[in-house]
Amino acid sequence: MVAPNALVGKVNEILVQAIGEPLRYLVNWGRLYSLWPVHVETACCSIEFGATHGPRFDPERFGLLEAFGSLRQCDLLIVFGTVTRKFAPRLKMIYDQMPEPKWVIAMGACAITGGLYFDSYNVLPGIDDLMPVDVYIPGCPPRPESVLQALIMLQEKIRKSKLR
Amino acid sequence: MTSVARSLPFPTEVIVGDKLSISIGPQHPGSGHFRIIVVLEGDIVSEAIPDPGYVHRGAEKMCEFRNFVQNVPMLERTTLPDANGIIFPYILAVEELMGIQAPPRAQYLRIISAELNRIVSHLYWLGIYGVFLGHSTMFLWPMGDRELFMDLIQTVGGTRVTPSYIIPGGARNDLPDNFKDKALKAFGYFERRLKEYDRIFFSNPLVLKRSQGVGVLKRSEAIALGITGPNLRGSGLKSDTRKDEPYSMYETLDFDIPSYPDGDCWARGMVRFHELYWSMQIIKQAVEKMPSGPFRSRLPLLTARAPAGEAVARTEAARGCMSYYVVSDGTSKPYRVRVSVPSFRNMIGIPYLLKGGHLADVPAIYWSLDYWPVEADK
């Protein structure tokens, strides 16, 4: 093996600085305006997500398509509320089937801590140990405006994130 | 906590015989929080097995550990689209146990809030029914117009979907002054919109092809299977708890029960479509006839006790006859609360109607029953 030339290393550094940053910006820009959610309803918060898709709130302004078909084309998993013991393994499976990069929004008090059903025998206290969560939306159920705010927060997060 | 999630079993595929069986749900664009295992022979469904329980949160058990009043917000979360409708009979049963009588103004306030929620629930149904048939405009128009009635509910109860408006002893607060003008303005607009809905969806020849003669539920079968609500009325029966056993002040109001004899998806849809109109008429009359006076008898204490006994109460919620069976043992917590929800009663229609139909009719029939899995699982 030949020892790496110092000059080559310098050129490489300059190239990374020149190309890496614009490339990161470009790729992240594409991702943040094209978040397609998975169609999976876990509990009652889905009704407010349905209302979010209505003309008054219209998340397609931010590039969020209407509820989408197959998992293979989705980027965003929004967990609408309560996750029961019967649903939890399926939710994990859904998360595993989605292609990288993917993001998770936990919507509603139930998805964060179990919420009103903290003492139920069949409800998981939050989804944190099932999957990594990017944005939490508190509320029971959250208003559509909160959902849009969470979306904007997620976009900010993607904009600042490293290139994956 | 972590061990709970780790110990969960890996979901296995259900295979019925040697036929092609597909799972519609729980992650599927054509299902909610619910699974139907559909066994296919070609394009024909030879067997359909419903698999509920993905949102079973044990509401009945949790009721036994909460006070009578604390149960109100917990129980209404089982049916968010119809929160006032589902809590109504519980309040009637608790009032019967406690021996409280709501003042007349509160009776009308309850009618207004329940009918507003019926409109909202039917519009949500219409939106999802549209998108299940592939009609994207019929998803977005009802969802947009639904916001008008959401605003009205917000004016009455304070929040969008969980107002907890009906409480033992009356209503939580009085109607604001601007409600009448706001409501009449919204109704005037929405009555015009109903004609457009009819033109673009209910009279669309392709929608008629998709829904007429599909999933026919005969009159006698509807009775035997215990089907309730608009689905029962779609099978030619004029049965509605609001007329059969008038509660609150429904006997003073003049309204009609829409009913269609066909028993197919289209008839069930038309029943709901007409109920949208009649609910608005009911609210208009209730606002006119509402007497002045107190809107609740007294604020119920958190530790209010009910004498030992049991009560059965029922009302007509958006999805059908909603009934509660409440047993009290003299303490401040109910001994047993049985939530008998219309969706759970209508679930028996899903395997019955899907059998022998086409695969493409599965979402149409499933949603024409207005089955709300959260409600059925409790």
Added chain:
Amino acid sequence: MSTSLTGEQGLADAVKAAFGDKVVGIKSKSKRVKITVDKDILPDVARFIRDNLDFDHLISVDGTDYPKDNTIELIYHITSIEKEEQRKYILSLATKLPRDSPVSPSLIQVWPAAEYHERETFEMLGVTFTGHPKLEKLLLPDDWLDIPPLRKEFRLPGR
């Protein structure tokens, strides 16, 4: 054969006349009648109620656990659809089962609507219905090994 009925008392009397002493207790208040019978004659009473009194529409099947009396009370709530003047009544058909081995005949032949209600009662209270075609888990998760949750000795976590 349809009996002429005069209110709640008429309904109760009709059942009393047909089954005599085997009816354990009858309670009636405004628009509600509760008939408690022995579990052996439950299908016969159910058939009588359906055919002769025209109570054809099952509302729900409830069970309540009474550890003090060592019984589980099983109640069928039925109303009428075909007879318009009878629609306002809810008739409750109850039976008491021993708590350690609650077995009851299934009424699915009388009211087909009872199918899912009885399955739910089976898993929530552990009541076994003889003659039910598919008595399996419905709402609870597949790996549920605990006692049925609506039994009174089942405590919620943290309560």
Added chain:
Amino acid sequence: MSEPTDFEEFLKRVVTIVFWILLIVPIIVLPLLFFGSEILQALQLLVNANSIFILINKAQNPFLAFELMDSLGQGPCIATATYQPSAGCNPTFFRIVIFPGFTFVALLTLWLGWFERKLAAKVHMRYGPLYAGRISGVLQPIADILKLLGKELIIPAKADKPFFIAVPLLTMGISAALLTLIPLSERVYVVPPASASLGLLVLFAVLGFYPIIILMGAWASSNKFSFIGGLRALHQLVSYEIPWFLAVLGVVVLTSSLDPFQIVRAQSKIWFIVPQFIAAFVFLTATLAELERIPFDLPEADTEIVFGWLTEYGGMFWGILFGLSPFIKLYVFSGLFTILFLGGWLGPAFLPPEIWFILKTFVVITVIMFSRVFNPRIRIDLLIRVGWVYLILLAVINLFIAVGLKAFGVL
């Protein structure tokens, strides 16, 4: 199921190798053989700074591209050099790859995706894409493409790998092949008028590959929903090709030609949509079915069979199969409708004929897109009945009308 023997394993490998050879030869080797020299020359000219300089000087002219093609030999610039046969460079490469071939249509379709979303949003009483690219979300398709390029490509463990990968490539190849047969005008074309005498026939022949490719993808995914979707697509495409051909046959009878140039020239007096209105209706309906658009989107009916035959495809595979290829097909079919029934590039002389052609195509595309917002999806048995009974009947009636018009010498 028993374990595969060594011989079976060997056979499988041989089949895989043959398959890859069969795939790579038409897609990579043949283009290189035919256009290798042109590509090299184009690259040489690209690095020639002088030619770019001249191009910039001429940039003030709005019809630059057309003028360059019209007035050949004005100087060594890229367009003229790649286009001019006398310069020793075959223009076919430029025509296929850049204008009016693949790149031009791909950019157009990218924008069509945005247009369709905005159109649907207008009917739905909302905004549609708004924030990507400041001006009412015009850069939304770019964002989608960038995202899809960066997505993980998942090939299911049980999938038939070579076939699974081949399907997006083949679909793209066939879309590009279809494009070559749609001329923009008498002077802007891919296949020149001299060799386009059997143009329509070739178009139909190429189109016949679609059902097979879709079934291949559906089978290779080894997914139940894909399989049902693939069978649906096969039924639908095959049953709607027949009324489609029959509708075109009326026009062919009237003009006695399969040449798109001849067909357009024959419409100088009257557009064929007037005498052949039944054919136009049948053609448009069958086009909707061939494009798998609502109300005929059964192969990807999402509320019934998740995403039909596309269920297992994600990332850029999906981008090609559902983003690029259907929109290219949409352009091809609308262009064909324009050529057959709307007089192609004929129009008043204040606009160049190419602009007329694109405008007319655009109108047809808008009509096709509008069917999406007003209609639900129909069922497979209704679909087959409509195709085999009503549309074929209408198309045959139309054929008699065409023969009658021809026999009595009206047209």
